[in-house]
Amino acid sequence: MIIVHELGHFWAALAVGIRVETFSIGFGPRLFGFKRGDTDFRLSLIPLGGYVRMQGDQPGDEQALDPRSFQAKARWQRAIVIMAGPLMNILLAIVLLTGLYMYNFPKVDESGPPVVTEIEPGSAAASAGVHVGDRIVQFGDKANPTLDYLANEAMLNGNHAMNVGILRSGQRLNLSVTPQIDPKRGIGVIGWGYGNIEIAKVEAGEPADKAGLKVGDIFLSIDQHPVVSLTSVRDLVGASNGKPIDVEVRRQAAALHFLITPAKISDSHYRIGVTNGESYPFPVKMIKLPFNEAFSQSLRENRENTVLVFEFLRGMVQRRVSLKTMSGPVGIAKASADMYDKGMWYYLGLMSAVSLNLAIFNLLPIPILDGGTLLLLFIEMLLQREVSMAVKETALKLGFVLLMMVVVLVFYNDLT
Numbered sequence: 001m002i003i004v005h006e007l008g009h010f011w012a013a014l015a016v017g018i019r020v021e022t023f024s025i026g027f028g029p030r031l032f033g034f035k036r037g038d039t040d041f042r043l044s045l046i047p048l049g050g051y052v053r054m055q056g057d058q059p060g061d062e063q064a065l066d067p068r069s070f071q072a073k074a075r076w077q078r079a080i081v082i083m084a085g086p087l088m089n090i091l092l093a094i095v096l097l098t099g100l101y102m103y104n105f106p107k108v109d110e111s112g113p114p115v116v117t118e119i120e121p122g123s124a125a126a127s128a129g130v131h132v133g134d135r136i137v138q139f140g141d142k143a144n145p146t147l148d149y150l151a152n153e154a155m156l157n158g159n160h161a162m163n164v165g166i167l168r169s170g171q172r173l174n175l176s177v178t179p180q181i182d183p184k185r186g187i188g189v190i191g192w193g194y195g196n197i198e199i200a201k202v203e204a205g206e207p208a209d210k211a212g213l214k215v216g217d218i219f220l221s222i223d224q225h226p227v228v229s230l231t232s233v234r235d236l237v238g239a240s241n242g243k244p245i246d247v248e249v250r251r252q253a254a255a256l257h258f259l260i261t262p263a264k265i266s267d268s269h270y271r272i273g274v275t276n277g278e279s280y281p282f283p284v285k286m287i288k289l290p291f292n293e294a295f296s297q298s299l300r301e302n303r304e305n306t307v308l309v310f311e312f313l314r315g316m317v318q319r320r321v322s323l324k325t326m327s328g329p330v331g332i333a334k335a336s337a338d339m340y341d342k343g344m345w346y347y348l349g350l351m352s353a354v355s356l357n358l359a360i361f362n363l364l365p366i367p368i369l370d371g372g373t374l375l376l377l378f379i380e381m382l383l384q385r386e387v388s389m390a391v392k393e394t395a396l397k398l399g400f401v402l403l404m405m406v407v408v409l410v411f412y413n414d415l416t
Contacts (some may be wrong), residue, residue, distance in 0.1 A: 118192065
């Protein structure tokens with residue numbers, strides 16, 4: 001992500017005639033690299049980012065008068081160079097999702113109001129009186145909410161009451177549910193599950209794999225007991241005591257039966273080797289999209305994710321979302337490992353999300369970031385003159401302090 005970002009700055013600088021002195025991955029002392037033309041391409045000691053150093057790019061730089069320096073160029077040219085880094089990350093996010101959706105697109109089954117299939121004991125949903133089987137017909141101010149809307153609004157409204165309209169046995173009930181802030185992830189959680197109980201992963205060599213279960217199969221029953229929640233799958237498998245069980249699933253339009261003998265993993269615990277519902281908390285069907293539809297969906301999703309990032313920032317200010325939602329290099333590394341274990345489709349999806357988040361973060365109007373530099377250029381365009389050196393230096397110092405506070409916060413979140 002850093003290489004892509006810095007390549008944007010690098011190519012744009014060369015395009016407008018600016019001399020690039022250094023292209024560094026990492027900060028601090030140079031470890032190794034090579035020089036090509038005017039530029040020293042290097043790998044540096046501290047792997048927390050990267051930078052492109054252009055001739056005369058710092059306020060007061062003695063080389064600023066050189067015609068190939070950053071400061072000597074017109075403000076609109078400097079703005080192009082600054083914007084090119086984030087724009088490259090946005091472009092990468094769009095390209096990645098387009099390619100992924102041409103290969104596999106998770107089409108959500110939105111055929112009717114979401115049905116609650118599981119309620120965690122002691123959760124916000126349980127406290128509010130929600131029951132398994134309830135249909136969610138309103139959430140907050142939105143009637144007939146989509147599954148994405150339910151998930152996002154819960155995350156963004158920790159410790160704030162939400163109105164919930166449900167249908168139970170044909171009767172409309174109005175409840176109030178207050179999402180609890182997850183102490184680990186810092187987001188609001190309600191503690192309900194909805195949609196079909198779908199197999200998200202089948203472990204190779206495990207009983208389910210040997211019997212013929214596949215990703216995408218939807219549980220219907222186990223030993224003729226209906227499967228209504230993730231918990232019921234675990235309980236019914238556990239109750240087998242290692243004896244063969246009859247597992248009924250729906251695959252496309254057909255109902256299929258499999259005889260499976262659970263494997264013992266401890267004195268009282270058994271497993272069949274499937275992960276249910278972790279990849280998608282609601283029913284999906286994987287399809288391939290043609291290029292034009294994949295591109296449109298990628299644009300739509302990146303736009304929605306951008307709005308969601310700013311909603312998270314607003315939620316932090318309003319204390320609806322915890323600062324623990326912010327992750328740094330350690331958190332990203334852990335998430336990358338988790339997604340890689342699930343498969344390259346998930347890994348590249350995370351890469352797209354990280355690329356978009358990197359672009360948004362860099363465009364925030366904080367001095368020392370790309371957004372702060374753009375803001376300063378915009379102010380100078382309005383004033384039709386340079387801002388004083390003292391103001392620029394003070395802004396950079398404040399921006400550096402703020403950035404270091406963010407760095408400390410995300411490392412604290414990652415390590416705890």
